[in-house]
Amino acid sequence: MTAARAPAPLLSMTGIVRRYGTVRANDGIDLIVQTGEILGLLGENGSGKSTLMKVLFGMTPADAGEIAVRGRALAGHRPSDAMAAGIAMIHQHFMLVEAMTVVENVMLGWPAAGRVLRRAEMAARIREASRRFGLDLDPEARVADLPLGRRQRVEILKAVLREAELLVLDEPTSNLAPVEVAELLGVLRRLRGEGKGVVFITHKLPEVMEVCDRVVVLRGGRVAGAAPIAAVTPAELAEMMVGRDVTAPHVARTRPPGEVRLAVAGLAGPGLGPLTFEVRGGEVLGIAGVDGNGQIELVETLAGLRRAAAGSIALDGRELASASVAARVRAGMAYMPADRAATGLVRSLSIADNLMLRDSTRPPYARGAFLAPGRLQARARALMRDYDIRAPGPRVPAARLSGGNQQKIVVARELDRRPALLVAHQAAWGLDPGATRFVLERVLGLRDEGAAIVYVSSELDEVLDIADRVAVMADGGFAGVTAQGRADLARIGLWMSGRAA
Numbered sequence: 069m070t071a072a073r074a075p076a077p078l079l080s081m082t083g084i085v086r087r088y089g090t091v092r093a094n095d096g097i098d099l100i101v102q103t104g105e106i107l108g109l110l111g112e113n114g115s116g117k118s119t120l121m122k123v124l125f126g127m128t129p130a131d132a133g134e135i136a137v138r139g140r141a142l143a144g145h146r147p148s149d150a151m152a153a154g155i156a157m158i159h160q161h162f163m164l165v166e167a168m169t170v171v172e173n174v175m176l177g178w179p180a181a182g183r184v185l186r187r188a189e190m191a192a193r194i195r196e197a198s199r200r201f202g203l204d205l206d207p208e209a210r211v212a213d214l215p216l217g218r219r220q221r222v223e224i225l226k227a228v229l230r231e232a233e234l235l236v237l238d239e240p241t242s243n244l245a246p247v248e249v250a251e252l253l254g255v256l257r258r259l260r261g262e263g264k265g266v267v268f269i270t271h272k273l274p275e276v277m278e279v280c281d282r283v284v285v286l287r288g289g290r291v292a293g294a295a296p297i298a299a300v301t302p303a304e305l306a307e308m309m310v311g312r313d314v315t316a317p318h319v320a321r322t323r324p325p326g327e328v329r330l331a332v333a334g335l336a337g338p339g340l341g342p343l344t345f346e347v348r349g350g351e352v353l354g355i356a357g358v359d360g361n362g363q364i365e366l367v368e369t370l371a372g373l374r375r376a377a378a379g380s381i382a383l384d385g386r387e388l389a390s391a392s393v394a395a396r397v398r399a400g401m402a403y404m405p406a407d408r409a410a411t412g413l414v415r416s417l418s419i420a421d422n423l424m425l426r427d428s429t430r431p432p433y434a435r436g437a438f439l440a441p442g443r444l445q446a447r448a449r450a451l452m453r454d455y456d457i458r459a460p461g462p463r464v465p466a467a468r469l470s471g472g473n474q475q476k477i478v479v480a481r482e483l484d485r486r487p488a489l490l491v492a493h494q495a496a497w498g499l500d501p502g503a504t505r506f507v508l509e510r511v512l513g514l515r516d517e518g519a520a521i522v523y524v525s526s527e528l529d530e531v532l533d534i535a536d537r538v539a540v541m542a543d544g545g546f547a548g549v550t551a552q553g554r555a556d557l558a559r560i561g562l563w564m565s566g567r568a569a
């Protein structure tokens with residue numbers, strides 16, 4: 069009699085290699101996911117997480133290695149083959165038709181090979197799956213009316229209705245409000261409870277600690293460590309990821325805040341204000357709050373991307389409320405948008421061109437109509453070194469970089485201009501813990517050079533780490549402002565929940 073063999077794991081990837089030119093994005097990676105398991109896939113920016121998942125899903129071919137789903141080999145496959153094998157990717161940019169309802173969206177992408185279902189039958193299935201997985205979705209709701217967190221759950225719904233066994237979520241919590249994050253983690257637990265496997269890619273260690281069963285950490289395209297979650301601490305994980313200490317930055321202030329540099333008065337527009345506040349040189353005004361409470365309206369109005377209906381914005385005494393974006397930049401304003409890949413970068417341009425986007429037509433990089441390409445390249449190289457932008461060279465198109473390294477281009481460009489005012493929105497979005505710390509330190513360095521800083525983030529801890537004063541946005545205005553930081557946490561919490569205190 070032969071001994072019973074252990075069942076094959078849900079997913080096994082062995083020796084995966086994927087090269088891009090000379091870059092070994094994946095350099096011999098092994099990864100196993102069991103049924104009913106949430107696996108955290110961690111790693112600093114550019115460590116190869118997305119590449120590994122693209123290989124798994126058949127979006128890019130591997131140069132070497134094997135993939136098996138429940139012991140059955142998957143090779144030379146396309147995304148449709150991966151889906152047929154039970155693998156689903158929950159993309160960050162959802163592929164939903166906003167004008168249609170949930171049930172219509174589900175029917176739209178229904179596999180042609182599947183049985184044709186009537187709408188009522190599909191709606192019933194949606195209700196059932198919604199209950200089973202805690203998705204809280206109404207089949208007749210219009211996608212356009214759903215908040216971000218629910219739209220993401222429509223993608224999860226589509227996956228479970230197609231009987232996906234393994235769900236891959238790539239940084240799914242990046243732009244969710246805290247309640248939505250908690251709800252999503254609840255959904256992941258339900259998926260696990262129903263025997264699904266989940267690969268959860270995130271930079272947020274508390275989420276990993278909360279929901280994962282096991283973690284695998286990538287570094288430089290290889291597995292740097294793997295452990296059951298019960299056997300590691302967040303500090304150990306961070307160390308595995310970057311090989312150094314990545315606790316919150318402690319940058320001792322070198323001088324006290326000075327004169328008022330930014331004076332905003334009665335600033336108002338759709339969904340905004342009226343808001344009145346001042347920021348001194350050498351001061352960080354942190355703006356916390358649940359996303360969607362006027363943060364985008366505020367930063368875009370400050371940056372000149374939206375017109376203010378009323379009010380004034382004065383920087384060093386110069387009125388800018390009706391100035392063009394270019395005039396604001398000349399006046400010393402820098403802006404880091406949250407959605408940097410879309411609004412901060414031209415993806416088809418090289419890293420060097422993106423870095424110099426605001427300066428390349430001015431001396432010393434140009435004289436009249438003549439560019440000085442040598443100087444541009446040298447400057448770009450220096451910025452890439454200083455900001456740890458990982459890429460083969462400055463001529464590589466920005467689109468070829470990992471998500472986090474694309475973000476660093478915008479960070480480098482905006483911080484390096486030594487602005488009088490920095491408006492930063494979700495500055496650490498998509499950045500690994502090491503890069504986050506680095507950016508926060510740079511922002512604090514700018515503070516010590518005397519710049520005024522408006523730092524907007526839905527990550528409360530980040531705001532508390534960096535801000536001299538914390539304002540909480542609710543309903544387009546400030547629900548409260550405090551200079552007491554963590555000592556005032558209870559009041560901050562009440563302001564964030566929209567209740568007065």
Ligand SMILES: Nc1ncnc2c1ncn2[C@@H]1O[C@H](COP(=O)(O)OP(=O)(O)OP(=O)(O)O)[C@@H](O)[C@H]1O
Nearest residue numbers: 088093113114115116117118119468469470471472
């Ligand atoms: N299409 C491509 N062409 C060339 N190089 C690429 C391409 N895609 C990824 N790379 C390179 O492969 C490496 C791994 O990138 P990948 O996107 O897998 O990292 P990641 O771990 O997902 O990073 P992040 O946390 O920043 O999203 C990086 O050095 C990146 O520049």
